[in-house]
Amino acid sequence: MKTRYGVHPEHFKTFTTDQTRTEFLAQNMMEAGKIELVYSHYDRFIFGGVVPTSAAIELPNDDDLRADYFLERRELGVLNLGGAGSVSVDGKTYELDRFDCLYVGRGSKTVSFASNDAGAPAHFYLNSAPAHKEYPTTKATQSDANRVELGDDEHANKRVLFQYIHENGVQSCQLVMGFTELLSGNIWNTFPPHTHERRMEVYLYFDVPQEELVMHFMGQPTETRHIAVRNFEAVISPPWSIHSGAGTSAYRFVWGMAGENQAFTDMDAAPLDNIR
Ligand SMILES: O=C(O)C(=O)C[C@H](O)C(=O)CO
Numbered sequence: 001m002k003t004r005y006g007v008h009p010e011h012f013k014t015f016t017t018d019q020t021r022t023e024f025l026a027q028n029m030m031e032a033g034k035i036e037l038v039y040s041h042y043d044r045f046i047f048g049g050v051v052p053t054s055a056a057i058e059l060p061n062d063d064d065l066r067a068d069y070f071l072e073r074r075e076l077g078v079l080n081l082g083g084a085g086s087v088s089v090d091g092k093t094y095e096l097d098r099f100d101c102l103y104v105g106r107g108s109k110t111v112s113f114a115s116n117d118a119g120a121p122a123h124f125y126l127n128s129a130p131a132h133k134e135y136p137t138t139k140a141t142q143s144d145a146n147r148v149e150l151g152d153d154e155h156a157n158k159r160v161l162f163q164y165i166h167e168n169g170v171q172s173c174q175l176v177m178g179f180t181e182l183l184s185g186n187i188w189n190t191f192p193p194h195t196h197e198r199r200m201e202v203y204l205y206f207d208v209p210q211e212e213l214v215m216h217f218m219g220q221p222t223e224t225r226h227i228a229v230r231n232f233e234a235v236i237s238p239p240w241s242i243h244s245g246a247g248t249s250a251y252r253f254v255w256g257m258a259g260e261n262q263a264f265t266d267m268d269a270a271p272l273d274n275i276r
């Protein structure tokens with residue numbers, strides 16, 4: 001498991017492109033036959049990718065957690081972004097098609113991931129946060145998710161949010177998770193942008209076509225920087241930072257949050273005339 005420490009916004013003002021990428025960008029999140037995990041010190045949020053091929057892959061108990069097993073004090077959200085697969089939790093198997101989600105409650109001892117067809121493997125994206133109690137392990141399909149339509153063609157930001165793990169959906173201690181889909185011909189996400197000092201957030205960009213990229217914007221609204229992000233790359237957004245992107249084409253991204261509250265609408269808007 002890789003570790004990413006916290007950065008003070010005053011320090012961030014001095015960052016070069018390479019420093020920005022080293023601290024906030026996570027690449028190669030979905031590698032065939034592997035599990036990749038990143039531990040962010042913002043709200044102790046872990047995010048990762050698992051692509052099982054012919055063999056199942058188990059969620060490891062990393063020594064950094066000093067726990068008897070990964071979910072001893074944590075909860076987990078899993079969203080399948082690839083082919084059909086399954087997740088087994090303490091011997092019970094949940095089939096997950098593309099865009100199915102599984103919330104796994106604190107106290108689950110063994111979690112393993114498998115693909116139905118090694119030639120079209122599942123791509124499981126993982127978000128995990130510390131948890132104070134056990135909520136039931138629950139599967140949600142895309143049609144169970146709360147659908148929110150935002151944006152319009154004039155602003156090239158027409159998009160649909162699918163909220164799976166959230167205040168009024170699948171229950172969790174602090175994890176909030178879902179994904180956003182840009183409609184064809186639209187490129188902007190989360191613009192005008194916002195911050196939420198109460199929560200950190202991680203974006204995983206996916207379905208970014210091979211020759212295309214997303215310019216992801218971060219930083220305090222008056223001190224913004226960009227990171228060029230490609231398919232299956234994730235960006236950590238500190239609580240003090242905006243998190244927004246403009247792609248060279250449409251794309252999707254998974255967002256996951258943890259922190260002080262789970263109120264999706266608890267955002268501090270950064271009006272366009274404040275952005276620099
Ligand atoms: O497209 C959007 O707007 C989003 O998806 C916003 C994220 O969900 C977010 O930043 C929630 O805080």
Ligand SMILES: [Zn+2]
Nearest residue numbers: 194196201243
């Ligand atoms: Zn946000």
